[in-house]
Amino acid sequence: MIRVIGLGDNVVDKYINTKIMYPGGNALNFAVYANILGIEASYIGVFGDDNAAKHVYQTSKSLGIKLDHCRFYKGENGYSKVKLEKGDRVFVDSNKGGVSAKYPLTLSGVDLSYISEFHMVHTSCFSFIEKELAILRQYSKFISMDFSNRYTNEYLKECCKYIDCASISCSKMKDEDIITLMKDIISYGCKHIVIATRGARGALVLVDGKLYEQSPCLIDAVDTMGAGDSFITAFLTGYINDMKETVDFSVESGNKGLTKVEEYKDVVIRANLYKAAIFSSKICSCNGAFGFGKSYKE
Template sequence: MKIVTVGDNCMDVYLANDQAYPGGNPVNAAVYLKGLGADAAYIGWVGTDSYGELMKEKIHGKGVDISHLSTKEGKTAVTQVELKGNDRCFGEYHEGVMTSFCLTKEEVEFVGTHKLVHAGIWGHAEDKYPLFKEIGLLTSFDFSDQLGHDLVKSVSPFVDYSFFSYTKDDDYIRQFLKGVVNHGSKIAVATLGENGSLAYDGEQFYQKGTVETEVVDTMGAGDSFIAGFLYGILKGLSIDDCMELGSETAAKTIGYFGAW
């Protein structure tokens, strides 16, 4: 079960204690998928600074294939994080070397040796999604909370599993998910924070609550849900069971500081 994630990484720097943790949606997804039992690889760029070395060391330490994680002259991406209670709030984001990220022909060929490819809205990989579909890959994409972004309409026709972040189950998000599926996605999913998750497959909606757990830090909750959901898809589980696995994976993640 080979999965490759592509695009952004960053060091999440907690301002309160100056601790830094590796993160970024594709990185997090790869680590969580590996933890679930998938054969996961990550493609991205880090800088020549100490954060770049730390990023490579930590991802490799989790068993993720980093043979296509490149080091470029410059700084590794950094996101400043502030905790308000147990909820994380993002501050300034410095993209560093990832500003110029692009996939090489050889890297695209490497992606093609996998079953599924996942990327996110900040990852600079969206232009390759028509090609990913053309070569027969299953595709996944995290649009985060950018429901009004132009990429929703331009990329979703080439995405089997589209993920979004929202706040509650209401008429707006239901109509929105319907629109994404009508554009071409096989399944559209919205994580709703403490209100669980909602999915639409073109025929019906599926709802799932959260798994009760002690919340330490919500960093990575959405990414771990995505990983659990995708792992379930590749295992042939029902949408209900995929959402349940996503919720269980997220519950583990929010029980400790940092994404992983």
């Protein structure tokens, strides 16, 4: 079984209609979802010293996420303010990362040695990690980065040359425009996979030049928070775990990543896309990204 690590953002999502906050954040969600799927997961990020930070940290630790390399600073933890509209989460406001923005991660030699032990690293455009990507590339077997819908061509060009998988949120784009963007991302240097989530329209996934489409597993969603993160986590961890015996993951190989493939690759991709759609629908049946709500006061 593979081992994975989330690197970067953690937040609380504050639901303004109920005054309940839930742990979340793209990189932390990845680690938690991987853990739910039975995969050993760690997380490195920055925590504040307020009640929100304590809730996120204690919840993550109770779930079995390894947090040994996290940082702690005096100040406000990252948060977003959210409202629900017929089960669909809508972001209203945020503090733009809180202490994570004020004290962005600088990876030490100890951190990098630790990261090199994992099969996959996942980070995001909310993680303030851009300046670390070049050195991270040297120590990582597979790097995934989620750009959400917060990207420009210049930003993609800056980051994609260091990563193996890029994820983008494209619910309001036409499919032909999405496919063009996916191909552009590969041309910017992303090595192997582009995942484009389209909300209720499912996902388009480009793997080593071959395009796949996955329909959603539609349900009456309680809360769509984490729908994209859970899909990405389930697909990537399942695919990499299934392919690990035929993939060269050694740093010494020059970080070529997914280069050795077998005839069953297509079946593996399709199976894990289907599993990812089911897992994502299950996540949409709980409140917050993965539950564990707690009341808060302004």
